[in-house]
Structure formats: structure tokens, C-alpha cells
Amino acid sequence: MFESLAEKLEGIFKKLKGRGVLNEESVNAALKEIRMALLEADVNFKVVKDFIEDVRLRAIGKEVLESITPGQQVVKIVHDRLVELMGNTSANIKFGSRIPATIMLVGLQGCGKTTTAAKLALILSREKKVYLVSADVYRPAAMEQLAVLGRQIKAGVFDAGSLRDPVKICVEAVEQAKKEGYEVVIIDTAGRLHIDDLLMEELRKIKDKVNPSEILYVADAMTGQDAVNVGTKFNELIGIDGVIMTKMDGDARGGAALSLKAVVGKPLKFVGIGEKIDALEVFHPERMASRILGMGDILSLVEKAQATIDEKTAREMEQSLRKGDFSLEDFRNQLQQVKKMGSLKDMMGMIPGMGKIKALKDAQPDDKELIKITAMIDSMTKKERYNYLIIDGRRRKRIALGSGTMVQDVNRLLKNYVEIRKMMKKINQKGGIKSLMRNFPF
Ligand SMILES: Nc1nc2c(ncn2[C@@H]2O[C@H](COP(=O)(O)OP(=O)(O)OP(=O)(O)O)[C@@H](O)[C@H]2O)c(=O)[nH]1
Ligand SMILES: [Mg+2]
Incomplete structure (x- = not known):
């Protein structure tokens, strides 16, 4: 998908x-x-x-x-x-104030209603006492199918006995559920090959008698845009509150899931991702979009970077680069920009795949190191910051003393600074600070 x-x-x-x-x-x-x-x-x-x-x-x-x-x-x-x-936030099931709340599943033949009824029961049974009802009196063994699934997840299942009228079955089932203290009733209805008057009439009658808190249209992702068109019809003819899209694990291209909300106007609430009873997930638009764009948390990273790197500093730095000098003062400013974005480790963790590379993890200067570097640069005179060549042994000793570091630290800082300066010059020749920002830190 x-x-x-x-x-x-x-x-x-x-x-x-x-x-x-x-x-x-x-x-x-x-x-x-x-x-x-x-x-x-x-x-x-x-x-x-x-x-x-x-x-x-x-x-x-x-x-x-x-x-x-x-x-x-x-x-x-x-x-x-x-x-x-896709509807911004994930849409929850509305239970309403009546107990038991009733959820009615509707959809064409084979779209996955019965399986989904059991899957949904499993999810909801973590918090509520759930009762399953089959209103499918047409397909042989349809009721038995739901009863088997119900036993598997230890949910209550209504026994229709000799009843043969889907509307009566639903009404009696809700009565029974109330007596036995169930909080949610999930009604699995019969499917048809196509939308026909008879099916719609039956569903409408059930709706009128039971007054469900939620009518969910079950759509088969494999049927593509047909699933969307049929959803529109169901919504017009009986009214739906949301959609469950099954078989998202298949090789459907996914367009139906992206079109539903805009075309039918109802949110996708759950997605079926396999045949197993636990293969149903709450649908999260945000996560789905990130998955489609294949970028993990990279977006929060972009947002963070945009919010913290202020353009003025970036432009000033660009100008000093243009002039060909990147002073220790610029170096400190840049480090501060990086620091504002949070710890380097956190940043790396957000980039998909990066967290796993061990060499990168080891190479990261930690936050303590950044503080040390800033302190050393702060201990320099303005002249020193703009001309590192004058920083001789005596000056190094003074800077170390002033910043509470060792002369070796100052030596290392200056060595790194010279390296970075060289790199910056190269980058400058290739397209300036913009290209640097694009490559760092992502
Ligand atoms: N791979 C996959 N298969 C699914 C999913 N949901 C349902 N199925 C399969 O789809 C087939 C039909 O499922 P049912 O639940 O019987 O469908 P239904 O809508 O109740 O069918 P009718 O009652 O005949 O209208 C079964 O083989 C299910 O295992 C899913 O999310 N992924
Ligand atoms: Mg069924």
C-alpha cells in the first residue's frame, strides 16, 4: 500500500x-x-x-x-x-449517552464486515463489555462465522435462535444486551453484490428501530475508487458516521483512502491490515501522511530548524563568508544556533536511519562540549576572535584559565576552527550558506 x-x-x-x-x-x-x-x-x-x-x-x-x-x-x-x-486528527467512535451504545457495520459483500466486527470488538473490549450480533440471515453459516470469532476473543454473541427477521434480531439483541449489562453492541449486517433497494430498505429499518450511535461503512481498499463511490451512495441512502477501510495490507494503490474524506465527507476511523483478529488499527492521518512521504519524524525537524535559525544571523554569516572570513565569533554564533535546536543527539535521532549508525553517534560533540567551546570563545578578546593567528601560547593559557578549561582544549578548539574555516571556504565557493544549511544538520 x-x-x-x-x-x-x-x-x-x-x-x-x-x-x-x-x-x-x-x-x-x-x-x-x-x-x-x-x-x-x-x-x-x-x-x-x-x-x-x-x-x-x-x-x-x-x-x-x-x-x-x-x-x-x-x-x-x-x-x-x-x-x-485525510481529516487532520484521528476520529474516534462516538458512543453516545445510551447504554448499550450500538455500532452498525454496513458494506458490500465480502468487504470484511464480519471479520471487522470481531476485530473492533477486540479493540473496544479493552475498556468496555462488548456484544456481537449477526443480522445476516441470508448467507449460510454467516451467523456461525461471527459466533466462532466471538468465542475466540471472548466477547458475548447474541443467539438468534429461530428468528429470521434481521430487524427483529437486532431489536431483541439490544434488549438482551441491556439485560446482561453489555455496554456496546456491534451489529454485523448482510452484504450484497451491489447496492440494491432491498438491502437499503432493510438497513434503514434496522437503523430506525435500533437508532445506532454510529454507522460505519466498511470499504474494501482493493476495490479502489468503487469503494469511494459506494460509500457516497451508502451515505446518501442511510447516512454513515465514518469508514473502516479493510485490506490495506494488500497491494491496492491506496488512492481510495486518500479520497474518502474529501468525496464522501466522512472520516476514515480504522484500517484493516491483515486477516488476523488483531489486525485493525486506529487511523492516524498524520502518521499516514508521513508514511506516504517516507520521512519518519523529519518534518518536526524541519519545523524546529525553521523556528530557531533566525534568518538575520544566517544572512550576516553569509555576508562574512562572502568577504572570505569566518571568525571565531561567527563560529560561536553558529554553535548557538545548533544549540537552540536542542541536543545534537536528539536531532540525529529524528532523522530516519541516522540513529542506527554507530560511527555517527560517537562523532557527535555532546552538549557539554558545546558549552565548553562557547566559554572559551567568550574568554577571547575581540581582536583574537577576528584574527586567530595572534593567539599564541601565552594567550592560550589565559583563555584556558578564563574559561575553566585546559590549554589542550583551547588547542583542540583552534585546530577544529581552522578545519571548519577551510570547509566553509569551500562551501562558499559552491553556493554559500544556503547550501550549508541544506546539508546541516539534515
Ligand atoms: N488481508 C486482509 N483480509 C481481510 C481483511 N479484512 C477482511 N479480510 C478477509 O476478507 C474476507 C471477507 O471477510 P468477511 O469478514 O467475511 O466479509 P463480509 O463483509 O462479512 O462478507 P459478507 O458477509 O459475505 O458480505 C475474509 O477472507 C477475510 O479474512 C484485511 O484487513 N486484510
Ligand atoms: Mg459477513
């Missing part, structure tokens, strides 16, 4: 982030590719159109294009828009 879309987006963003400067043209070219990728992932045509227009409006603004990290800003805009598209 979403693998192919994620792969394509990754390629598009890589190109975007690799460019030093962005202009309208390059953003438009990237948007064209994103549009294709979404359409190929089977996202609804109209949804794609609105999505792209919206991202364009937000991305072509002056603040974005002239920011230190325009490429990353665009990625962030796409991410935020994806989260919005």
Missing part, C-alpha cells in the same frame, strides 16, 4: 531539495509530477485537482521561495495538505 506513490514522491522531492534556489517554474514542474503520481495511485481526479491547486497557492508565496530551505518547505506543505485531506 502506498509504496509506489511513496517511491515516486521521494524521487520528486529529492530533485526539489537538491536545487539551490526554487522559483515558480521549478515548483510548477514538481507539482505536475506530484499530480501524476497521485492519479496513478488512484486518487479521485477532482481531489487531485484541488489538492495541487492548494499546494501551488501555498508554495509559490514569497516566504517559501525565499526561505533558507525552500525545497523542504514545499515538502512540508504537501505533507500538511495530505494530513488535511
Whole structure:
């Protein structure tokens, strides 16, 4: 699911982030590719159109294009828009005030209603006493299927006995549940190959009699945009409160999950990710968007960097670099910017894959080291900060004394500073502070 879309987006963003400067043209070219990728992932045509227009409006603004990290800003805009598209926050089940609360599952044949009823019961039974009811009087063994699943998870299951009317079964089941102190009743209904009047009539009757706290439409991800169209119909004809999308573990392209909220207007609440009874998850738009964009926590990192690296300092540094000198004063300022973003270790941990590389972990200067370096630079005179060449043995001794460090520390600092200065000169030749910021710390 979403693998192919994620792969394509990754390629598009890589190109975007690799460019030093962005202009309208390059953003438009990237948007064209994103549009294709979404359409190929089977996202609804109209949804794609609105999505792209919206991202364009937000991305072509002056603040974005002239920011230190325009490429990353665009990625962030796409991410935020994806989260919005899927409904922002995860939507919970409404239980209402009546006890027992009733949840009714509806959907076409084979979409996974019965399996999902049991999966949902398992999740809800952590906090509530759950009762399962099958209103499927048509398919042979349908009731037995639910009873077997119910026993497996130790949920109560209504025994319909000789009752053959789905509406009566539901009404009696709720009565029984009330008597036995159940808090939630999950009603599994019959499926049909297509939406037909008979099925809708039956579901409407159950709805009228039982007055469910929640009607959830169960959609099979494998059926793509059909799942969205059928959802629209169910919503028009009986009204739904949310969607559970099953078979997200399959090789469906995922477009249906992205289109649902925008087209049907109801949130995706859970996703089925396997045949096993525990393979149901609460749907989190934020996590799903990050998964689609394949970037772990990298976005919070971008946000953090943007909030703390103030542009003025960056520009001042750029100017001093242009002039060809990177003083110890600049060095200290830059370290302070890094410090503002939190510990280096934390930063590294947020970058997917980085935390695992041992060599990198060892190479990180820790926070103590940063404090020491700052103290040493603070102990220097202004003249020294702007011309490190005058810092001889006597001066080194004085700086160490003033900062509570050892002469060796001062030696090491100056050695590192000379190295960094060399590196900065090289970077300056290649495109200035912007390219440095893009490579550091992510
Ligand atoms: N891989 C996978 N299979 C699922 C998932 N949910 C359901 N299934 C499978 O889909 C098939 C149909 O599931 P059911 O729960 O019987 O579907 P239903 O909607 O109750 O079907 P009818 O009662 O005939 O309308 C079963 O083989 C389930 O194991 C899922 O999230 N992932
Ligand atoms: Mg069933």
C-alpha cells in the first residue's frame, strides 16, 4: 500500500531539495509530477485537482521561495495538505449517552464486515463489555462465522435462535444486551453484490428501530475508487458516521483512502491490515501522511530548524563568508544556533536511519562540549576572535584559565576552527550558506 506513490514522491522531492534556489517554474514542474503520481495511485481526479491547486497557492508565496530551505518547505506543505485531506486528527467512535451504545457495520459483500466486527470488538473490549450480533440471515453459516470469532476473543454473541427477521434480531439483541449489562453492541449486517433497494430498505429499518450511535461503512481498499463511490451512495441512502477501510495490507494503490474524506465527507476511523483478529488499527492521518512521504519524524525537524535559525544571523554569516572570513565569533554564533535546536543527539535521532549508525553517534560533540567551546570563545578578546593567528601560547593559557578549561582544549578548539574555516571556504565557493544549511544538520 502506498509504496509506489511513496517511491515516486521521494524521487520528486529529492530533485526539489537538491536545487539551490526554487522559483515558480521549478515548483510548477514538481507539482505536475506530484499530480501524476497521485492519479496513478488512484486518487479521485477532482481531489487531485484541488489538492495541487492548494499546494501551488501555498508554495509559490514569497516566504517559501525565499526561505533558507525552500525545497523542504514545499515538502512540508504537501505533507500538511495530505494530513488535511485525510481529516487532520484521528476520529474516534462516538458512543453516545445510551447504554448499550450500538455500532452498525454496513458494506458490500465480502468487504470484511464480519471479520471487522470481531476485530473492533477486540479493540473496544479493552475498556468496555462488548456484544456481537449477526443480522445476516441470508448467507449460510454467516451467523456461525461471527459466533466462532466471538468465542475466540471472548466477547458475548447474541443467539438468534429461530428468528429470521434481521430487524427483529437486532431489536431483541439490544434488549438482551441491556439485560446482561453489555455496554456496546456491534451489529454485523448482510452484504450484497451491489447496492440494491432491498438491502437499503432493510438497513434503514434496522437503523430506525435500533437508532445506532454510529454507522460505519466498511470499504474494501482493493476495490479502489468503487469503494469511494459506494460509500457516497451508502451515505446518501442511510447516512454513515465514518469508514473502516479493510485490506490495506494488500497491494491496492491506496488512492481510495486518500479520497474518502474529501468525496464522501466522512472520516476514515480504522484500517484493516491483515486477516488476523488483531489486525485493525486506529487511523492516524498524520502518521499516514508521513508514511506516504517516507520521512519518519523529519518534518518536526524541519519545523524546529525553521523556528530557531533566525534568518538575520544566517544572512550576516553569509555576508562574512562572502568577504572570505569566518571568525571565531561567527563560529560561536553558529554553535548557538545548533544549540537552540536542542541536543545534537536528539536531532540525529529524528532523522530516519541516522540513529542506527554507530560511527555517527560517537562523532557527535555532546552538549557539554558545546558549552565548553562557547566559554572559551567568550574568554577571547575581540581582536583574537577576528584574527586567530595572534593567539599564541601565552594567550592560550589565559583563555584556558578564563574559561575553566585546559590549554589542550583551547588547542583542540583552534585546530577544529581552522578545519571548519577551510570547509566553509569551500562551501562558499559552491553556493554559500544556503547550501550549508541544506546539508546541516539534515
Ligand atoms: N488481508 C486482509 N483480509 C481481510 C481483511 N479484512 C477482511 N479480510 C478477509 O476478507 C474476507 C471477507 O471477510 P468477511 O469478514 O467475511 O466479509 P463480509 O463483509 O462479512 O462478507 P459478507 O458477509 O459475505 O458480505 C475474509 O477472507 C477475510 O479474512 C484485511 O484487513 N486484510
Ligand atoms: Mg459477513
